[in-house]
Amino acid sequence: MGDLKREVLQLLENDSRLSKEQLAKMLNVSKEDIAQIIEELEQDSVILKYHTVINWDKQSSPRVRALIEVTITPQREFGFDKIAERIYRFPQVKSVYLMSGSYDLCVIIEGETMHDISFFLSEKLATLEYVNGTRTHFVMKRYKEDGVIFSGEESDKRLVVSP
C-alpha cells in the first residue's frame, strides 16, 4: 500500500484533476481502492488541498508578490512558532518558512498593488513585537512556480510516425 499511496500522491501532485477512475486504470487497481486511499490521505491531512497554478499576468489582473526576510527574537517556551503564527494568519501571506542562515522567517506575500504590500509591511509585520527587522524583495517576473514553467509547455517536436 505504501508504494501505491506514493504513486497516487505523485500523480495528483502533478495533476489534481485526475479522476479516481483514471487513477485506477493507470495504476491497475480498482476504483474502490483508489477512493479508499484518497480518503485516508485526506483524513490524515497528507493531502491538504487541491489547488490550481494560475498565471494571473495573462488575465490582465496581475498580482504583486514579494519575499520578505524577517528576523525575530524567539519566545521562551514557543520558540519561533507563535510569532510565525501571528504572521501566517494574515490572508495576504501565501507562504511562511522557518529558515537556516542569516534570517529566521521567509514570508511570501501577495497583493494586488505594491501599496497593499507596503501597507502590510509597515502597518502589520514591522510593528509586531519580537520582529527585529525585515528586508523586502519584490518579484519582478515569475519563470517557474511549483514545478510549472510559465512560458508554457514545450511543444511535441516528434515526427508523427516513426518506426
Add this chain to the structure above:
Amino acid sequence: MTVNPNSFINEKVRKLPPSGIRKFFDLVSQTEGVISLGVGEPDFVTPWHIREACYYSLEKGFTMYTSNYGMPELRKAISNYLKKYQTEYNPEDEILVTVGVSEAVDLALRALISAGDEVLIPDPSFVSYAPGALLADGIPIPLGTFEKDNFKLTGEELRSKITSRSKVLLLTFPNNPTGAIMTKEDLEVIAQVVEENNLVVISDEIYSELTYEGKHFSFAALPGMWERTVILNGFSKAFAMTGWRIGYAAGPREIISAMMKIHQYSIMCAPIMGQKAALEALKNGESEMKKMVQSFNQRRNLMVNGLRELGLSCFEPKGSFYAFPSIKETGLSSEEFAERLLTEEKVAVVPGNAFGESGQGFIRCCYAASVNNINEALERMGRLLKRL
C-alpha cells in the same frame, strides 16, 4: 540521349521494398489535428542535466574526433553499466560506440554475414533488420511470434526454420512493436537451439530498461552464450535521447573488431557531443530514467485497460512502450483499420504488418503520449469501432 538515373542504382537497393511506415507517414503528414500514437520514441525531452552537460562540453571545446571505438571514459561507463545484466565486457576492445543502435545493427549484420547466409529474425519486429540482412547479402528468414505465446520466440518455431545455411539469429526483446519480453527461462530454450546449430546471435536490447514486471535478462548472460553473442544497446529509449544517435555494441573482441573495421571506414566515430551527453546519462541519469519508466508504466496500464474496455483483445505488453492490440474482430486488415482510424477519427497508429507478416491483424499503439491524448485517442477509436 535521355538517361534514366534509375539504371544507375545498385540492383539490391533498387529491389529493396520501401518501408511500410514511410507510406503511412506521408498519409499522416497530410492530415491536420492528428493525435499520434504512431511514434517510436519517448515523449520526454532529454533530461536537462544531460542537455546541460552537452552545452558544457561545447563550451570546453570538445568538438573533435574521438577514438574509433568511442571515448574511453564512455566505454568504461558502458562496461560498468552492462554489469547490471551480469555481463562483463572489456572497455578496451569489447565495446564499440555507434551512431544509434541502427548503425550497430548494420555493422553486426555486415560483419557476420557472408553471401547467402540465412538470418533468422523474429516477426513482427523493428523494420530495419530484414533490409539490413538483404543489404549484407544475407537472406532474412522470419520467425513468427504469436499472440497465443505472448509474442515470445519459441524453440519450436526457431528449430523449424533452421537450415544448413542458418548463420545469425537476431533477438529483439523487449520487442518493438509487440512489447513482448523473454525471461531467462524463455531464453534458455533458445540458447540450446543456438548451440546445437552453431548460430551467432545479435541481441538488440535497446528497450532493456523499459520492462515493467521484473528486470530484463540479457542473452549474453546465459552460460556459453557470451562467446557467440553481440549485445546492441543505446541511450535513445531509456534516457529519451533518440536524436543524439548514440548506441553501442558489446561482444567478443573478434566480432567487435570486425564491426569496428567497417565503422572506421564508413563513420569514423560517433559524434563527440552525443558521446559526452551519453556519458552524463550513465553517470547521473538513473533517477530521472526511473521516473520516466514509472510514468510509462502508468500509461501502459491506461492504454491496455482502455483498449480492452473497447472490446479489443490486447496482450499485456511487458516491455518497451507499445501496446499491440488485435483488430481481427473488425474484419479489416491492419492497413484498412489504421487508414480509417486516421481519416475518420484522426488518430495515427501503425499497422502491425509494417513490422512483418505476423503483425497482420494488429496495430501498434505507442503509449509514450500524454494522458489526455491517450484518453482522447481511445475515445475516438471507440467511435470508429462502433461504426464497424
